[in-house]
Every structure is written in C-alpha cells, then in structure tokens.
Amino acid sequence: MKYAYTNGIILDGTRNMEPLTGRAVLTDGEIIEDIVSEDEVTKEYKTVDLGGSYLLPGLINLHVHLATSGKPPKSSKKQPDYTKLFQLLTSGKLIQFGVKKVLENYVRTELMSGVTTIRTVGGILDFDARLRDEINEGKLTGPRMYVSNTAVSVPGGHFAGSIATASASAEEAAADVRKIAMTNPDLIKLMITGGVMDSSKEGEPGALKMPAETVKAACEEAHRLGYRVAAHVEGTEGLRVALENGVDTIEHGANTNDEIIRLFKEHGAVHVCTLSPFIPYALFDISESHCVPAGVRNGQIVMDGVIECAKTCLENDIPVGLGSDVGCPFIVHYNFWRELWYFHKYVGVSNRDTLYMATLNNAKILGAERITGSIEKGKSADMIVVKQNPLDSLSALRNVSMVVFRGKQYRHPGFRKMDEIDVLLDKYM
DSSP: OEEEEESOEEOOOSTTOOOBOSEEEEEETTEEEEEEEGGGOOTTSEEEEOTTOEEEEOEEEEEEOTTOOOOOOSOTTOOOOHHHHHHHHTSSHHHHHHHHHHHHHHHHHHHHTTEEEEEEOSOSTTHHHHHHHHHHTTSSOOOEEEOOOSBBOOTTSTTBTTTBOOOOSHHHHHHHHHHHHTTOOSSEEEEOBOOSTTOOSTTOOSOBOSOHHHHHHHHHHHHHTTOOEEEEEOSHHHHHHHHHTTOSEEEEOOOOOHHHHHHHHHHTOEEEEOOGGGHHHHHSOHHHHOOOTTHHHHHHHHHHHHHHHHHHHHHTTOOEEEOOOBTBTTOOTTOHHHHHHHIIIIIOOOHHHHHHIIIIIHHHHHTOTTTSSSOOTTSBOOEEEESSOTTTOGGGGGSEEEEEETTEEEESOOOOOOHHHHHHHHHTO
16 A cells, blocks of 8 residues: 555654654555655545644664563562573473463564564573564564574573573683574674672672673674674673673663773774663662662662763763663563653753654664664655654653554554553652
8 A cells, every 4th residue: 555644743753853744754565655745645645644643753672671571579579580480481382382472462562552673682592583583574563673582691690591591601602602693683692790680789780790701702703693792781890891892782881981981982882771670779669669678779870870871972972772671670561662751851861862862873773774763765664653742742652643664554552551560650750
C-alpha cells in the first residue's frame, strides 16, 4: 500500500527539528517515499488523517535485556539467584520453548510502546538472534533488533553463569568471543565491573572484575571478527581499563577525569547513558525498592557517576546515546519514555535534544542512520504518533496512538502494563 500521512505535525528527528505543518509523509511499502505539501498528495495514496497529532520517528533503545520482565523482588531477603534461574530456563527443550514465547511477547511490547529499534546487550543463549531473524522474516511482531546474545564475564563477575560466560583467562575470553560469534550476534558485550545489584559492600559499587589483559583479548578477537564491543562499566577504574583496551561503547558510565576524556576521544568511544536502573535504588524508600541495604548508597553513587559521565562527554563533544537497561528491577518493556524524561531532568538536556538523541543520534551510534532514526526520504517508515507535543513534555511519549514499523501500521497499540510499578515510578518523577 501507498499511504499519505496528513493533517499532522511532523517532528523529523534531526538535531534542529521544528514542528512542521502542512506537509504529508508519503510511504510506499516499507519506505518513506517523500515528504511533500499536502496539496500535492495524489489519489494513488491512501490518506491517513492524523487529526493534528504529532508524527515522529520511532524511538531507539540502546540497552535492553529481553531475558527478564523488570518485575522487582518482593523482599530484600529474597534477591533472585540468576544462575539458578538461568539453569532452570535452559534445562530442556520444552522449557526453552516456553521461554521463547515469553520473549516474543516482550519484543511485541517494545514495538507497541513506540520503540522501533532495540540493541540487546546480554541474553539467554542465542534467543535474541533467533527473535531478530524471525522478525526480519515477518514471522514475529517486534522491533528492529541488534543483538549481542550471551555476554562475556569472569568468575564472580556481573551475571556470570547466566546471561554471561565466566571466562577465567584472557585465552578463555577470546575463545568465548569466538563461540558467541557462532550464534550470529551483531556485537559483543563484556561485563567489566560489578554493579549495584551484585555489590554487597556499601560505598564500593562497580568494582573492577575483568582484568585488563582479558578485556584486551576479548576486544581484539571481537574486532578481528568484525564486531564492535559494548561493556558494562560502573566504576572509574573499569572505565579506564575498558577504554585503554578497545571497548567501543561504555554502558552506564562513571565519574570521569582528564585521562578518561582523552581516552574517549583517542579511541572514538561512545557513552550510553542509562539512568532508569538506578532511580529505584537511589530514590525509593528501601521498603519500596526491596534492595539489599547497601543498594541505596551504591545506587546513588552510580547514578551520580552516570550523570557526571554524560554531562562531561557532552561538554567534550563525545557521543552519548540513550538506553534504559530494560529487565532490571522496575524497568519494564514499555517504559523507555521514562529514560528520556530522566535524561532531560538529571543531565539537563533540552526536550528537543533528548528526542534527537533517542532517535537519529542513537541510529548513528548503531551505524543505522541510513536506515532509520528520522523521517526522511528513502528511510524505513519507522514512525510513531502521539497526541501531545513531546517538545513541551517528554511524557507525551507515554501514550502512543499509532506505531508504524517498516510501513506496517499498528493503530491503538496495546500491551499489558504493571500498574504497581508505574504508580511507584510516577511518585518519584
């Protein structure tokens, strides 16, 4: 079908976007054919009257874990054992079949919430790649996916034994990268430091776990095979080790210094800011977050480091992307709009620039800017429709009235929400 999206206000996703009226977006199948004056629309196009709503590019989330729902623990004394959970979820073909069905629902939820592209950074076996391929083949409903499959960690490291390996040496890490490459990923993910969730000592989150020689071996092997490397980093020492040894994107971040900024620039690295996972630890009452006692202070330390890293990178023209760390406690598969809201509030970036960062800017970080990220002639028809102006308030993105992905329309998209989580998160906005 050929469609003409008319009577809307276009926000095209480019850095200096301004509301554009009186124009029609023409699509032919999966592609944006042109953007023309509304009086130029011919009868070959089926008109989609947007009724004065806002039409903008689909959002792009650079940090997603499909393996979990975001449902928080019920008690600080009953923290999940991810290794045992992983063993259960991969214990047989029938169970794996059920797990995949759950993940299929998660990718659909991502798309229906207005996220048309995701990058997964640690998952169960090769499920993410299989989902990506089935979406591309038209067998499943979900967003465009760039996947890492299983991540690389070390014994006792972040998520080792579940969504990450436990590589005991540099040689093992390189071998594990080769094994992961056989599962057809799009990137490689390393777990270089610990995090808030696995730090039992108050005041010391994000401790370095992966030795420099292991980071170097994994990065060199990944680059040799043609993959970029993303790394979980929540401490300054880990940040230095990651940048010195070849990591391409720093996930989360930490406090910086002159040496760190030099390394970012020297290696052309990118910071992917993720504020959503730290909000519950840093701001919630512990009776609400159900985190371990050390989690409150540690969450605040990491949150402050992520904010400082993002601000300093922006001040020094270092690329910054946005991801929400979907799957962490309280971070569900339909709330990416909150990450934009937090970024605007805590990093102090305008709504316009934040929206740009979550669309075309994130596409550039993925190397997908010729495919998606903005409403421009020749790109994929990946668009969303909202009633209110997100340049006034990014909360307008909370309610999406239409999703268009690769030209296919999803009107009045719906998904199951976790109302208790939303009410609690709203309390701290």
